[in-house]
Amino acid sequence: MTSKETYIQNFINGNFQNPKSDEWIDNFNPANGEVYGKIPNSSKADVEEAVNASAKAFPGWSTTTVEERSKIMLKIADGIEAKLQFLAEAESKDNGKPISLALSVDIPRAASNFRFFGHAITQFASEAHESVGHNAVNFTLRKPLGIVGCISPWNLPLYLFTWKIAPALAAGNCVVAKPSEVTPMTAYLLGEICNQAGLPKGVLNIVHGLGQTTGQAIVEHPQIKAVSFTGGTATGEHIARTAAPMFKKLSLELGGKNPNLIFADCDYDKMLDTTVRSSFANQGQICLCGSRIFVEESIYEKFKSDFVARVKALKVGHPSEKESKLGALVSKPHLEKVLSFIEDAPAQGATILCGGKKVTVPSFENGYYLEPTVIEVKSNQCKLNQEEIFGPVVTMMSFKTEEEALAMANEVRYGLSATLWTNNLNRTMRFSNELQTGIVWVNTWMMRDLRTPFGGMKDSGVGREGGWEALRFFTEPKNVCIQYS
Numbered sequence: 001m002t003s004k005e006t007y008i009q010n011f012i013n014g015n016f017q018n019p020k021s022d023e024w025i026d027n028f029n030p031a032n033g034e035v036y037g038k039i040p041n042s043s044k045a046d047v048e049e050a051v052n053a054s055a056k057a058f059p060g061w062s063t064t065t066v067e068e069r070s071k072i073m074l075k076i077a078d079g080i081e082a083k084l085q086f087l088a089e090a091e092s093k094d095n096g097k098p099i100s101l102a103l104s105v106d107i108p109r110a111a112s113n114f115r116f117f118g119h120a121i122t123q124f125a126s127e128a129h130e131s132v133g134h135n136a137v138n139f140t141l142r143k144p145l146g147i148v149g150c151i152s153p154w155n156l157p158l159y160l161f162t163w164k165i166a167p168a169l170a171a172g173n174c175v176v177a178k179p180s181e182v183t184p185m186t187a188y189l190l191g192e193i194c195n196q197a198g199l200p201k202g203v204l205n206i207v208h209g210l211g212q213t214t215g216q217a218i219v220e221h222p223q224i225k226a227v228s229f230t231g232g233t234a235t236g237e238h239i240a241r242t243a244a245p246m247f248k249k250l251s252l253e254l255g256g257k258n259p260n261l262i263f264a265d266c267d268y269d270k271m272l273d274t275t276v277r278s279s280f281a282n283q284g285q286i287c288l289c290g291s292r293i294f295v296e297e298s299i300y301e302k303f304k305s306d307f308v309a310r311v312k313a314l315k316v317g318h319p320s321e322k323e324s325k326l327g328a329l330v331s332k333p334h335l336e337k338v339l340s341f342i343e344d345a346p347a348q349g350a351t352i353l354c355g356g357k358k359v360t361v362p363s364f365e366n367g368y369y370l371e372p373t374v375i376e377v378k379s380n381q382c383k384l385n386q387e388e389i390f391g392p393v394v395t396m397m398s399f400k401t402e403e404e405a406l407a408m409a410n411e412v413r414y415g416l417s418a419t420l421w422t423n424n425l426n427r428t429m430r431f432s433n434e435l436q437t438g439i440v441w442v443n444t445w446m447m448r449d450l451r452t453p454f455g456g457m458k459d460s461g462v463g464r465e466g467g468w469e470a471l472r473f474f475t476e477p478k479n480v481c482i483q484y485s
C-alpha cells in the first residue's frame with residue numbers, strides 16, 4: 001500500500017486533506033489484529049469546513065438539471081463497478097468479511113445504489129390537487145433540503161454509506177457524511193471515484209472520526225437540516241435527543257432481533273439452506289439476520305439435528321480464502337461483546353448446541369474469529385432472545401401453536417424484519433398483518449428490491465429508506481395554491 005492509502009484523509013471540497021488537529025486513530029485489520037492504517041480524528045473544525053464547502057456548492061448542485069445529476073450518478077456507479085475487485089479487497093481487509101461476499105454483495109450493491117437513484121430521480125414527481133368548485137389548483141414543489149448529514153455503521157460499509165448518500169445527492173442536496181471509524185476505507189476510496197465522475201467540488205464531503213466527536217458535530221451543526229443515520233439503537237436515541245430540539249428531519253435505521261418462524265408445511269430444503277445464510281451471513285453482522293429461530297414442534301428435533309450439522313460444516317477462515325464461509329468479526333471489542341453473551345448462556349438455562357469458541361486461524365492467530373454458534377433457549381424472555389448480539393450467534397426454540405409463535409415474534413423491543421416459512425396462504429396473510437416489523441419475508445430472506453420501503457418499527461427505527469421514501473425524506477414539500485378567475 002502507498003502511504004496515501006494507509007493514511008486515510010478527509011474528502012472536503014473535492015480535496016483530500018489531513019484533519020486540522022493532525023490527530024489520528026488506528027485502523028485495524030480484523031483478519032490479523034494488526035494496525036494497518038490511520039484515520040483522521042476529525043474535530044468540529046473539520047466538520048465546519050465540510051459544511052462551508054457544502055454551502056458553497058448547494059446553489060449550483062440544487063439547480064443542476066435532473067438529467068445532468070442523473071448522468072453523474074450513473075458515472076459514479078460505473079466507477080464503482082470498474083473498481084469492483086479493488087474495492088472488494090479493501091472492504092474485506094477493513095471489515096473482516098469474506099472477499100467473496102464483498103465481491104458478490106457489498107460492492108455491486110453500492111454501485112446499484114447510485115444507479116438506482118440516478119434513474120429514480122428522473123421519474124420522481126409531485127402531486128397536483130384541483131380544488132373543484134373553488135377555481136383553485138394546488139401543486140407541490142419538492143425542494144432539496146440543503147445540507148444533510150449521513151452517518152453509517154461498520155457492518156456493510158460502502159453498501160450502507162451509499163444507500164444514504166445516493167438519494168440525498170439525487171434529490172439535489174449537498175452532503176456531509178461520516179462512515180464508521182471501524183471501517184472507513186471504502187468511503188475514503190469513493191471520494192476519488194466521485195471526482196473522476198465529475199461530481200462538483202463540495203457536493204459530497206466525507207469526514208472521518210469518532211461518533212462522539214465528529215458524528216456529534218455533524219448532528220448538532222445548525223446548517224445541517226436532516227440526518228440520515230444507521231447504527232445502534234442507543235446511538236439513535238442520543239442522536240434524536242440532539243436533533244429533535246433543533247427540529248431536524250431524522251431517518252433512523254437501528255438495531256434488530258429478528259424472528260425466523262419455521263412451520264412444518266414449509267419447503268424444508270430451501271428453508272434449511274436459507275436459514276444457514278440468514279443466521280451467519282457476514283458473520284451474523286447484518287441487521288436483518290434472523291437471530292431468533294422458532295420452529296414448529298413436529299419438526300423441531302429434525303431441524304435441530306440438520307441445522308447443527310450444517311452449521312458445524314461452515315468453514316471459518318481468512319477472508320481472502322475462497323472456502324471461508326465466515327471471516328473475522330469486525331473488531332476486538334465486538335468479539336469480546338459477542339463472547340460475553342455466549343459465556344452467559346448457561347446461567348440463563350440455555351444450551352450451546354454448537355460453536356461458542358474463538359477460532360485460531362493458522363498464520364493469523366490474532367484475528368477476531370469465532371465459531372458460528374447455535375444456542376437452544378427455554379424461553380423467549382431470556383437476555384439471549386431479547387438483546388441484540390449482532391454476531392454469529394442464533395438461538396432456537398420450539399412452539400406449539402401459531403398464536404404462540406406470533407406472540408414470541410412480537411415480544412421484543414425491536415421490529416426490523418421477520419422471516420416466515422410456510423406454504424399456508426391464510427397463515428401468511430395473518431402473519432403479514434400481525435407481525436410488528438417493517439419487513440416480512442415469506443419463504444425467502446434478504447431479497448431486496450430497491451423500490452420498496454426499508455426500515456423498522458418500535459426500537460428498530462423511525463422512517464423508511466428506499467425508493468420514493470428516500471427521495472421524499474431528502475426533499476421538503478411545499479404546497480402552492482393558485483386561485484384563478
Ligand code: NAD
Pocket residue numbers: 151152153154155156160178179180181209210211212214215216219230231232233235236238239253254255256286287388390416455456460461
Ligand atoms: P453505532 O451506533 O455504534 O455507530 C454507527 C455510526 O454512528 C458510526 O459511524 C459511529 O461513529 C456514529 N456515531 C456513534 N455515536 C454517535 C453520536 N453521538 N453522534 C453521531 N454519530 C455517532 O453502530 P455500529 O456498531 O457501527 O453498527 C451496528 C449497529 O447498527 C447494530 O445495532 C445494527 O443492528 C445496526 N444496523 C442497523 C441497520 C438498519 O438498517 N436498521 C443496518 C445496519 C446496522
